[in-house]
Amino acid sequence: MTATRVLVLNSGSSSVKYQLLDMRDRSRLAVGLVERIGEQTSRLRHTCLASGDTREHTGPIADHDAALKAVAGELGRDGLGLDSPELAAIGHRVVHGGMFFTEPTVIDDEVLAEVERLIPVAPLHNPANLTGIRTARALRPDLPQVAVFDTAFHTTMPEQAARYAIDPKIADRHRIRRYGFHGTSHAYVSRETARLLGKDPAEVNVIVLHLGNGASASAVRRGRCVDTSMGLTPLEGLVMGTRSGDLDPAVIFHLARVGGMSMDEIDTLLNKRSGLFGLCGDNDMREIRRRIDEGDEEAALAFDIYIHRLKKYIGAYYAVLGTVDAVAFTAGVGENAAPVREAAIAGLEGLGLAVDPELNAVRADRARLVSPEGARVAVAVVPTDEELEIATQTYALVGKNN
Ligand code: AMP
Numbered sequence: 114m115t116a117t118r119v120l121v122l123n124s125g126s127s128s129v130k131y132q133l134l135d136m137r138d139r140s141r142l143a144v145g146l147v148e149r150i151g152e153q154t155s156r157l158r159h160t161c162l163a164s165g166d167t168r169e170h171t172g173p174i175a176d177h178d179a180a181l182k183a184v185a186g187e188l189g190r191d192g193l194g195l196d197s198p199e200l201a202a203i204g205h206r207v208v209h210g211g212m213f214f215t216e217p218t219v220i221d222d223e224v225l226a227e228v229e230r231l232i233p234v235a236p237l238h239n240p241a242n243l244t245g246i247r248t249a250r251a252l253r254p255d256l257p258q259v260a261v262f263d264t265a266f267h268t269t270m271p272e273q274a275a276r277y278a279i280d281p282k283i284a285d286r287h288r289i290r291r292y293g294f295h296g297t298s299h300a301y302v303s304r305e306t307a308r309l310l311g312k313d314p315a316e317v318n319v320i321v322l323h324l325g326n327g328a329s330a331s332a333v334r335r336g337r338c339v340d341t342s343m344g345l346t347p348l349e350g351l352v353m354g355t356r357s358g359d360l361d362p363a364v365i366f367h368l369a370r371v372g373g374m375s376m377d378e379i380d381t382l383l384n385k386r387s388g389l390f391g392l393c394g395d396n397d398m399r400e401i402r403r404r405i406d407e408g409d410e411e412a413a414l415a416f417d418i419y420i421h422r423l424k425k426y427i428g429a430y431y432a433v434l435g436t437v438d439a440v441a442f443t444a445g446v447g448e449n450a451a452p453v454r455e456a457a458i459a460g461l462e463g464l465g466l467a468v469d470p471e472l473n474a475v476r477a478d479r480a481r482l483v484s485p486e487g488a489r490v491a492v493a494v495v496p497t498d499e500e501l502e503i504a505t506q507t508y509a510l511v512g513k514n515n
Contacts, residue, residue, distance in 0.1 A: 116201035117512070118142065118193075119504040122181075123206040124245025126237065127151060129180050132500040133193055136201070136508040139501060143193055147180040155180075159187040166191075177244045181252060195253055202257040203249050204507030206297070206499070207242045209235030210262030211288065217265070217506040220246060220258040228260065234288055234345060259507040266296030269337040274433075277344075291349070293331070293341035295323045298443060301502040302495045303333040306441040309480045309493055317438040320430045322423065323497065324453065325444035326354035326396060330423075332430035340433050342426055348384060351426060352419045354396035357387035359422070389415050398446045398453065420456045427457065431464055439491040440466060448496050449476075454483060458492055465489030 117137045123130040127150045133143040145159035155174035160167040168187065174180050185195045205220070211231045218224055225246065232239050242260075250258055267275075275291045277284060284290060293299075299321045306321070307314040314336035321331045328351040331341040342350025342358075352358045360383075368374045374382070382391075390396035392415035395404070404412035431437050442454050451473045458468045465488065473483040477494075484492035 116199050117508075118197070118200045119507050120188075120195070120200060120203045121206070121500045121503045121507070122203060122245050122249060123500075124177060124241050126241040129177065129184065129245060131184055132504070133188060134501065134504040136504060136512060139505070143188060143191060145184065145187065147174060147184065150174050150177060150180050157183050157187065159184070161191040161193070164191070177241075177248045178251070181245070181248045185252060195256075200253075200256065202259055202507050202511040203253070204259045204261055204503040205242060205246050205249070206263065206503055207246075207260040208238035208263045208294065209292065210260070210264045210268075211292065212268065212290070214260070214262045215265055215268040217259050217261045217510050219510060220250070220260050224260060231288075234292075257511040259510055261297060261503045261506050263294045263296050264292045266300040267291075267293030267331070267338045267341050270339060270341065274340040289345055291341070291344040293329070293338070294343045294347045295327065295329045295331075296338070296341075297499045297502045297506075298323050298497040299329070299331045299333065299338060299341065301499065302441050302443045302497050303331075303336065305480050305495045306439050306491075306493050307336075309482065309495065310439060310491060312438070318434045318436055320427060320434070320437055320440045322427075322440065322442050322447055322457070323444045324351070324423075324442065324447035324450075327356070328353045328358075328444070328446070330426040330430060332433045334434055340430060352392075352422045353388040355385050355388045355390045357383045357391070389419060392418060398450045402450070402452060416456075420453070423453075423457045424461070427461065427466075428464075437464075437490050439493050441493045441495045443495050443497040448478075448494055454492070454494070466492060468492055 117135055119134050119136055121132045129147045131145055132141055134141055141162050143161050147157045149155045153173050154171060157170045174183060188194050207228060209231045213227055228239055228243055246258060302321050303319045304314045306319050307317045310317060319333045321333060323329050327347055329341060329343045330351060332339050348356050350358045365379055368379050393411045395401050401412045401416055405416060446453055454473055455468050458466050467485055467488055468483050469485040478496055480495040482491055482493050
């Protein structure tokens with residue numbers, strides 16, 4: 114029997130998201146989520162796509178090991194167990210691959226050791242990713258496991274975009290440079306945008322705007338990333354749901370020296386209590402739009418700050434690329450919030466950018482153009498699919514051995 118299934122695992126500090134895909138037709142067989150691992154109120158929600166059944170369990174799940182065993186149990190109940198000969202590999206999302214991992218990589222002890230060495234630059238994400246990998250390896254030691262790195266797509270950035278203007282000796286000693294994140298999404302969306310234009314990715318220049326709760330922009334020249342808005346960590350760049358994005362680094366000195374805040378407090382402030390949430394108390398764009406419609410000025414200002422930053426990045430990446438074939442919106446906000454697309458593109462006619470109000474108002478989950486016919490630069494909405502991209506990259510690496 115040919116093994117054509119790939120299990121995609123995205124392990125966070127207290128959660129595991131998973132999808133089982135069949136790579137013959139890239140269909141989803143099962144999807145699910147374990148949340149609040151380590152608490153009394155852990156929850157597993159599992160859906161089998163063939164039967165349409167969804168099962169939910171609440172109750173304590175002590176750790177990632179128990180979480181993955183519970184997931185394996187649910188998959189087994191649907192005849193999709195981890196012991197199936199049809200399972201070709203497990204693909205893991207790994208947030209930080211540093212400079213070393215430029216491609217998806219079959220996991221061995223060496224790879225694990227390098228991901229571990231990167232923990233100082235990704236203290237929130239890499240430990241959880243590692244736990245997921247170790248647990249999955251223990252369950253199926255014989256199965257190929259592949260790490261797909263969020264940073265990999267950005268490793269093509271030239272030095273002038275990747276380096277901060279600080280002493281390179283200090284930067285190198287501490288591995289400080291701009292790595293970028295959401296790379297799996299930027300890779301997938303830039304390729305799908307080329308496909309939507311009927312072109313080869315190597316023929317087009319695309320600005321990708323990944324606007325979810327986390328948000329990042331990238332400049333993609335002929336299929337290769339040349340700049341991106343996130344940096345050493347996901348804190349840099351656009352205004353996000355709860356992250357500030359760009360700010361004068363001296364704000365941090367000021368908060369410490371004058372505000373008397375500790376480094377941990379500042380970290381929490383900028384990562385978890387800033388952005389849209391910090392500005393107006395809400396990080397969900399639906400809620401912010403509702404409040405604006407009711408005349409809420411705080412929400413309106415938060416929206417304006419968000420759009421202003423986004424516009425600055427569109428302009429900056431236009432300049433970096435020189436010529437642009439398309440601007441692509443993706444992720445929760447980018448795919449769903451027509452007012453964000455309209456406001457971000459408004460006034461950019463001089464750059465050949467415009468949005469057709471009727472096309473922009475259409476709700477759909479397929480890739481589509483929202484720019485007027487014949488526009489010099491296309492504006493596109495392209496749903497991202499990070500799980501499919503991880504599965505595709507994983508299968509490409511191991512599937513050929515089947
Ligand atoms: P993501 O991180 O890609 O899952 O995106 C999550 C965010 O997308 C949410 O916090 C919302 O701000 C936003 N979002 C989701 N659906 C909508 C919608 N229909 N309209 C506006 N924003 C949305």
